[in-house]
Amino acid sequence: MDHNGNTELRENSFWRKYLFSADHKTIGKQYLWLGLIMALVGGILAYFMRKQLAWPESETLTPNVYNAFVTMHGTIMVFFVAMPILLGCFGNFLIPLMIGADDMAFPRLNMLSFWTFFVGTLLLILSFFVPGGAAAAGWTGYAPLSAKPIYTGVNWGLNLWILSLALEFASVLMGGVNFMTTAITMRAEGMSWFRLPLMVWMQLSAAIIFMLSVGPTIAAAVLLLLDRLVGTGFFVPAQGGDPLLWQHLFWFFGHPEVYVVLLPGFGVLLEILPAGSRKPIFGYRIIIYSTLVAGVLSFIVWAHHMFVSGMNPNLSMPFSITTILISVPFAIVIFAMIATMWRGSIRLTTAMSFAIGTLMTFLMGGVTGIFNGSAAVDIFIHDTYFVVAHFHYTLFPATFFAAFAGIYFWFPKMFGRMLNETWGKVHFWLTFVGFNLVFLPMFRLGMAGHMRRLADPTQYNFLSTESIKSTQIFITWAAIGLLIGQAPFIVNFLRSIVAGEVAEENPWQANTLEWSTASPPPHGNFEVRPIVHHDPYNYSSPDADSDWLPQDQSLEEITT
Amino acid sequence: MLFDKWFPASISTFSGDIDFVFYLIFYIVGFWFLLTEGLIIYSLIRHRKGKAAFFDGSGKRQSSWILIPAAVVLLLDLAIDYAGGQVYDKVKIETPDHIDLQVLVTAQQYGWFFTYPGEDNVLGTSDDIIFDEDAGAVPLHIPVGKVVQLHLKSADVIHSFFVPELRLKQDIVPGRIIPVWFQVTKKYLRKEPYEIACAELCGFGHHTMRAFLVVQTEEEFTGWLKEQAEEQW
Known part of the structure; x- marks a missing residue:
C-alpha cells in the first residue's frame, strides 16, 4: 500500500503497471526511454547538419531545413534529452529511494507530469510535418525573427514549438514541486539535511532554480505566441515592441537552465566518485554551500549572452564580472571532486570511467567559459564556433557523459540486471575520443571567426580556405564515429534488460539507501522502512570492517 | 604569437x-x-x-x-x-572625440546598404550618397587610418555586423540605430577587400548575407566618393 492508501495501484493490469503508472520508478524509466529516443532524434539531426557543413555542395539540406534542424537539435538536446534523463529519470527514480521513502509525495501528479511531457514531445515531433516545417529561428527563438511568420516562412511549426515548450515547462514545474515536497517531508528517520546524498541536494537545487527562473520565459512565450497569432507586436519595433525584451526574458531563464541541467549531472558524479574511489566525498558541506552560491549567482549573469546585443554597453561589465566570478564556486566543486579521488582506491568500472570522463571534459567547458564571459573577448568570438565548442563541452559532459555514468551505475537497480562492462568500456572510449575529436577543432574554427548557424560557410572567402574546409570535413567524420560509437550502448542496454547478469542488491558496495533494497526495488521500495545512522559517504572508515558502511547500518549491527 | x-x-x-x-x-x-x-x-x-x-x-x-x-x-x-x-x-x-567619417549601414534580409554623407559630412541631409537595393551590392569603402563611425540599423529582423579582421561585432536591432567605431591601422592597406559577415541567424538566406569592406588611401577614397556623388546628382 502506498502512503495514500491506494492499494489498487499496487498490482494490476499491464496498463496501470507499465503505462499509466504512478510508481516513481516506472515513471523514472519512462523518462529514460523518452530521453534516449529523443537523443537519437537529436543525433540524427546533427548528422545531417554535419554532412551539410562538410560538403555544402552536396546540398544535403536546403537552407530552410538546415535552420530548422539547427533549431530543433538544440531544443531537443536541452529540453527533451537532458531534462528527462537528468531530472525526469534520475530525480524521480532516485529521490524517494535515496531518502528512504516509498514513493513521491504526489504520485498522481508525477504521472500527470510525465504524460504532459509526453504530449509536449509529440507536438514537437509533429512540428516537423506541418506545412512550412519546424521552427527555424534558433533554439533561442530571437524576436522579431520568431515573431512574424513572414521572416522565416515557418508558421505552425514555430507555434507548436512554443506550445511544446510550454507543456515541457509545466511538466518540469509539477515534477519540481514533487521533488521538493518529497525531499522535505518524506525523509526516513535519521536522514537529516546533512546526511542527504548530494544527488538529492543537486536535484533540489535544480528544481528550485528552475521554479524561480522559468516564470519570465513562460510570460515571454505567451507574448510571442500572441505576436504570431493575434498580431500584437510585443517584440516588433514597428508596433512599439522591443526585440531586446525577448532576449532579457529568455536568458533570465536560459542561463539558470544550464545549471538546472548541470547540477543533476554533478549529482551523478558526486555519488559515483566516492563509491568508485572508496573514499568519503571531500568537503560535503563546502560542496553544498558552493552549489547554493552558484545557484544565486546564476540569476545575475544572464546578460553575458548580450554583450554585443545592443543593450546599454554600460551593463556589460557588471554581468561580465558576475559571470567570471561564478567560476569560483564551480572551481571549488571540481577541486573537491579531484580531492575525493585523491589517495583513493579507484575501481575503474564503466560508470567510474564515464564519471571521470565527465570531469575531464567539463573542465574544458569550464575554462573556455571565461573567454566568452569576458565582454572584450566576446566581441570577437560571440556567435562563432568558439561558443558552439564551449557549450558542447559543458552540456555534452552533463547530458551524455554524466547520464551514461548514471545509467551504468543505476541500471542494476532499475532493471535488476547488470550492463555488460566490457562493451561499456568500448562505449566509453568511442564516446570519449569521438567527442573530443568533434568539438576540440571547433575552437579553432571559432578563433578564425567562423560564424555559427551558416547553412553554407563557403559563401565566404575567408571560410573557404583549405584549412577551414578540411577541419569541417574532419569534424564530420569524427561526428559519424561518435554516433556509431553509441551502437554498443544501444545493443548492450536492450540486451541487458532481458539477458544481463542478474544484479545483487548492492553490486557497487555503495552506501546510499537505494542499495539497501532489492534490485529492482518492490512497489513501496523498502520491506522495512530504513533508519539512517550515518552520512552517505562513509567509505574506508577505520571504524568499520569493510570499506563501506551503508547509511542504514549502525556500527553495532556490524560488529555483533 | x-x-x-x-x-x-x-x-x-x-x-x-x-x-x-x-x-x-x-x-x-x-x-x-x-x-x-x-x-x-x-x-x-x-x-x-x-x-x-x-x-x-x-x-x-x-x-x-x-x-x-x-x-x-x-x-x-x-x-x-x-x-x-x-x-x-x-x-x-568610449567613442573617440574626433570622427572622420560617418556611414549609415542598413541591414535587411539578406544584404547590406550604405549611405555616405555628402560634402557637408552630415548624415540625413539632401546631399547624402545613398546606395540602396537598386544600386546593387556596393561594398563599404573606408579610408585607412581614419576614425570611422557606423550607424547600424535594420529594416526587418536582428542582424549582426561582423568583420573578423577588425575584431568588431555588433548586433543590429530593428527600431534602434546603434553606433560603432573603428580605425584601420595604416599598414593594413590591401587591394583585396575584407568581408563583412552577418553573425546573427536572420532567416533562410542568412549564410548569403555578405558584403565587402574596401580599405583605401584617403585620396583614393575621396576620389571614389566624389565620383559616386557626381553619378548620383
Missing part, C-alpha cells in the same frame, strides 16, 4: 587589445586546465590499489586545500575582469 595562424589578421586599432585579453585568459586558464587534468590523470594512475585513505575535507586544515586555490582563482578572475573591462570600454563605450 601562438595562434597567429588561426586568428584572422588584426587590422584595427583595438583588435590587438582584444587578442591580448584572449591570450591573457588563455595562459591563466591553460595553467589551471593542465594542473587539474594532470592531478586527475596522476590519481588515476597512482591511486588504484591498496586501501583508500580516510579523509573527508572537514576542518580548517583540510578545507584549505581547496579553498586556497579557489581564492587564487578569485584573484585571477578579478585580473581578467580588469583587463577585459579596459578593452571593452575602449571598443564599445
